[in-house]
Amino acid sequence: MSWHEWVRNAEVEPSLYAADLARLGEQIDVLLRGGCRIFHFDVGDGHFVEPITIGPVVLESIAPLVHEAGGVLDCHLMVDNPLRHFPQIARAGGDSATFHYEVVDDVPTTIDAAREHGLQVGVAFNPESEPEDVAAVAPDADLVLCMSIHPGYSGQKFMPDAVDRIRRLRAALPEHVFVQVDGGIDHETIGAAHGAGATLIVAGSAVFGSDDLTRSYRGLVQALA
Numbered sequence: 001m002s003w004h005e006w007v008r009n010a011e012v013e014p015s016l017y018a019a020d021l022a023r024l025g026e027q028i029d030v031l032l033r034g035g036c037r038i039f040h041f042d043v044g045d046g047h048f049v050e051p052i053t054i055g056p057v058v059l060e061s062i063a064p065l066v067h068e069a070g071g072v073l074d075c076h077l078m079v080d081n082p083l084r085h086f087p088q089i090a091r092a093g094g095d096s097a098t099f100h101y102e103v104v105d106d107v108p109t110t111i112d113a114a115r116e117h118g119l120q121v122g123v124a125f126n127p128e129s130e131p132e133d134v135a136a137v138a139p140d141a142d143l144v145l146c147m148s149i150h151p152g153y154s155g156q157k158f159m160p161d162a163v164d165r166i167r168r169l170r171a172a173l174p175e176h177v178f179v180q181v182d183g184g185i186d187h188e189t190i191g192a193a194h195g196a197g198a199t200l201i202v203a204g205s206a207v208f209g210s211d212d213l214t215r216s217y218r219g220l221v222q223a224l225a
Contacts, residue, residue, distance in 0.1 A: 002120060002142065003096070003120055003142045003143060003178055004176075006037065006038060007038075007178065007199065009199070010199040010224050011037070011038050011199070011200055012036070012190075012201050012203055012207075012221050012224065013038045013039060013040040013180075013200060013201065013202045014031055014036060014039055014040065014203060014207040014213075014217060015040040015202050015204035015208075016028070016039055017040075017041075017042040017053055017204055018204030018207070018209070020208065024058070024062060025061075027208070027213060028062060028065055028066060029065065030213050030214060031207075031213055032065075032069040033214070034213065034217050034218060035217070035218065037070060037071050037072060038072045038074055038200075039066060039071060039072070039073055039074065040074050040182070040202045040204075041054070041059060041075045041076065041094065042054070042076045042078060043056075043076065043077050043079060043089075044078045044079070044151075045078065045079040055088075056085075056088040056091070056092040059073065059075070059089065059092040059093055059094055060091075060092040060093055063092060064093070066093075067093065073093060073094050073096075074095065074098070074122075074200075075089050075094040075095075075096060076122075076124065076145070076202075077089070077097055077100070078100065078151045079099075079103070081103070082097070082099035082100070082104065082114075083110065085097070086113060086114050086117045086119060087117055089117075090117035090119055094119065095119070095120060096119055096122060096143075097114050097121060097122070098121070098122030098145050098180075099114070099122075099123065099124065100123075100124045100125065100151075101123055101124065101125040101126075101129055101134050101137075102126055102129060107137040107138055107141075108137060111123070111138070111140055111141055120143075121141050121142050122142060122143040122144065123138040123143075123145070124144070124145035124146075124147060124151075125145070125146065126147050126150065126151065127147060127148075127149075127161070127162070127165070131169035131172060134169070135169060136172070138177070139173070139174050142177065143177060143178040143180050143200060144169060144177060144179060144180065145180040145181070145182055145200075146165050146166050146169050146180070146181050146182075146198070147162075147181075147182055148166075148182065148183035148184050148189075148193065149184050151182075151183075157184050158183060158184025158185065158189040159183070159184065162181065162193070163192050163193065164196075166179060166181055166196035166197050167196040169197070170196065170197025170198075171197075178200050179197050179198045179199060179200070180198060180199075180200035180201075180202065181193045181198040181201055181202065183202070185201055185202060185204075185206055186205070186220075187206065187220065190203070190206075190224065201220070201224070203220055206220060207220070
């Protein structure tokens with residue numbers, strides 16, 4: 001399976017970093033029943049980003065629930081050394097792994113290394129990196145992730161200049177490569193991000209900050225339309 005088989009026009013990806021981890025399985029099940037199929041799974045190593053977040057042990061515990069319902073786990077590696085994490089992510093049930101442009105010397109070789117483990121591949125970049133520079137080395141990726149916040153903590157505000165960076169990224173990439181956006185997405189910002197060219201939209205607090213997860217998820221999907 002590939003991203004082109006997973007994506008239904010455009011997708012809202014709930015970010016599990018913002019979930020109630022005491023009820024993680026329950027909340028995933030609610031969202032699956034509500035129509036969600038792609039979940040964003042953030043891995044932070046305490047080096048590239050300050051917090052140490054959930055990792056392969058948690059991923060392995062939820063992968064059967066997600067996969068049995070036909071869902072996908074999209075793993076965002078906010079780590080200094082993605083090469084050492086690819087095997088763990090693949091063994092734990094991750095379907096796609098995104099690494100950061102800023103931490104590798106050779107993006108194409110790193111993409112190939114992830115594929116060797118059967119993973120779909122994404123390349124992420126921070127607000128300080130130029131979209132055209134990233135696009136130039138990532139034509140063989142499945143997606144490129146434009147961060148609309150500084151990675152690390154959930155609940156940050158969307159950076160307005162991200163809209164222009166998304167637009168520039170979309171223009172610089174081959175048509176088959178998806179553009180993803182992550183950070184500060186809510187009902188007020190999702191339309192601008194999608195309109196600029198992002199078709200994979202990561203949302204954390206806007207989904208999990210509500211008592212009604214299905215309603216918040218579906219509301220974001222409707223905002224895309």
